Amino acid sequence: MSDAPTTFPSHWKKPPLVKNSTLRWGLILGFAIYLAIGLGTMDVDWERAWDGIPKGKRFILAFFPPDFSDSRNVVLDGILESVWMAIIATVAGIAISVPVGLGAASNLAPKWVYLFCRAIVAGSRTFPEVILAIFAVKLFGFGPFAGFIALAIGTIGFFAKLLAEDIENMSASQAEAIKATGASWFQWINYAIQPQVMPRMIGLSVYRLDINFRESAVVGIVGGGGIGATLNTAFDRYEFDTAAAILLIIIGIVMVLEYISGYLRKWVQ
Amino acid sequence: MLRLEGLSKRYKTGDEALKDVDLEIPDGQVIALIGPSGAGKSTLIRCVNRLVEPTRGKVYLGELELTGLSSGALRRARRKMGMIFQEYALVERLSVMENVLSGRLGYVGFWTSWTRKFPKKDIQEAYRLLDRVGLMDMADKRADELSGGQRQRVGICRALIQDPDLLLVDEPTASLDPKTSRQIMRLINELCKERGLAAIINIHDVQLAQMYSQRVVGLELGSIVYDGPPDGLTPEVLTRIYGEEDWEATIEKVDDEDVENAPETIVIPKKKTASPKSKAKAGNGKGKS
Amino acid sequence: MPLIETSDGPVWKRRTTKKQLAIWVGWLIGITIVLYAWILMTEETVWFFVQDAPRQAMDIGTRMVPPKLSYMSRLWLPIWDTINIATLGTVIALFIAIPVAFAAARNTTPHFLVRAVAIFIIVSSRSVNSLIWALILVLILGPGVLAGTIAIGLRSIGFCAKLLYEGIEEIDHTQVEAIAATGASRPQQMLYGIVPQVLPTFAGVGVFRWDINIRESTILGLVGAGGIGLELNGSINTLAWTQVSMILLVILLTVIISEWVSAKVRGAII
Structure with missing residues (x-):
């Protein structure tokens, strides 16, 4: 080229992500200070942690091999209880979620119904299943029924919210077209709404079954029955090989459920 | 000089994209590769720098046989072949400057590329190229903020900063409007002349191919069916490449286009810009049949 | 497929008979599983507690207000x-x-x-x-x-x-x-x-x-x-x-x- 050479800058720096330098350094400094204080107040008992190493080793070694013998059938009973609990909680939760979800869709329900249903959704979503389970155990006594109640409430919060969002996002023109034929409200739901949201909902229900099974393993720790109770007992008695077996079984079942849900979702669509 | 010998490619799906292609491109020659979609144009270009691994045949760049290279040597060889993509293929979330400098990746180490501390002369060259294509002020913009024509210019800079001997250009105008298409094609052409680069330009627009190349190669179903000067594209030849169509209108257009003396910004009469693609043009029908 | 020939001429149905049957069987199996699960799960449930639960809930609820x-x-x-x-x-x-x-x-x-x-x-x-x-x-x-x-x-x-x-x-x-x-x-x-x-x-x-x-x-x-x-x-x-x-x-x-x-x-x- 004929234009004057070396008039071009030979230095270039990537422009920073945050343009304002005060803000940039403020953010970096703030995060550093937080990390320092956070780690400082962690209050770790290193001696205790050191003492725990042999125990940790024992726990890991218990996986080779895990003890599947299950002489008193406690593991099998626990697993089955968890499975039943998860199934019923999913079915009951979804049965309640459908009306709640319809009510919580702003394009479907009148204002007061909408607010009421949204309140139900928010209420059942805020607290983790374990806290719900603690209260359920207080009210219904120890056992799978309490776990069932906790999981069902959790399911409502999860499912009704997603159902409502799905309905709000659906194609308005299809809904309008059915309404224009003079269909009644139920016919309208059946012909315009249901076909649009159904495939995703079926996939989600299997996913929620998967979540409920996993959660059923923890509600047992606070007295909600199922495999969690068995696992807790195994830990209390230092029966690490049984605990390892239970963990592996949980992992196996979750994998199977995940596979089924993937397959089902493909089949539905 | 680039030389292809018996180049063939069969995809796993069983499609035979290239069948025994022999081609020689002397230094500094710009050739246009035309042909219908699926004729194997993209595959041919990608077999040269081995983004697609050819099944059979050899590719020579100068004395070097590209087809036999190990991955390290191939990376070094790729530095000498700049590639310009359809749909630009810029890394959209990086800045324009980073996109241009990414053309130097083959020359620098991992640490330099991580810290973006490229050598001074690379940065200078990047600025020089951006200035050449008229994007000096855009250096620190993110690539996805640019318009289509601007992005393709960045793509050109990225290829040229590699300091290549050969340009591989894959449908550079596929997603550009007619006017920008011409500007981009002219820019590529000029840059090739300035630097004495050879280039293979894949293009489906016959008119543009005729305007901006010294030689046209027609590909049909993976075989070369035409190899000759741009004005040798008669209706018979085009029919051989693309199939039966009304080709008169397409060819006629080229004659009254003064390519050599075109001003910096071509103002093209509306009726010509209206439908630049040969296929669409045939629909207008200047009446042959 | 969904058009079925009868003596009164073709009748449109949403699904073929076979598909309809499969869906019914699916429902039957599903409901059986749920009922069975329900029976197993509630075996140990003390229904007295469950009946008492609303009263308990009220009781705990009143004791929870006001938050401290x-x-x-x-x-x-x-x-x-x-x-x-x-x-x-x-x-x-x-x-x-x-x-x-x-x-x-x-x-x-x-x-x-x-x-x-x-x-x-x-x-x-x-x-x-x-x-x-x-x-x-x-x-x-x-x-x-x-x-x-x-x-x-x-x-x-x-x-x-x-x-x-x-x-x-x-x-x-x-x-x-x-x-x-x-x-x-x-x-x-x-x-x-x-x-x-x-x-x-x-x-x-x-x-x-x-x-x-x-x-x-x-x-x-x-x-x-x-x-x-x-x-x-x-x-x-x-x-x-x-x-x-x-x-x-x-x-x-x-x-x-x-x-x-x-x-x-x-x-x-x-």
């Missing part, structure tokens, strides 16, 4: 611990999840065996709830915030890595191809072609998981792994219901704030 506001002074430290558990746990998880995700994604994995190992790490981390991880870690490391943080971290690795590797697999491949065409090495292709494309996903996933972790870390105290759950457990065990309601209120507020923050940050990134 003065108790707040003792909650600051636990809530700080809870937030730390969630934040540091997320940071640890991201550090480990990123290499795991690159190993698990089909387009970046160095070898299919490496991918199998990475997928195994993801699945086992995801399947085990953080409360169970906490249970194990409290046993090994002793009670405290450290066990909680590591538990949250271990649980989050699988979640983050799964979303990250799906993000990596969904990138625009031509951008990587363009970088490869310049003669860049594999690490350079990753740095220039892949990382810029997935960075927003990474940030989004991190914030998303942080929000979930705030929720999860509120309960870790139940097994002794630090945070506000410890206070909750203590208050419930001593039947200090006004304290319980205060703690629930604090958890509610924390969750709402964290949800708001995460929504804001995600909005800013994407």
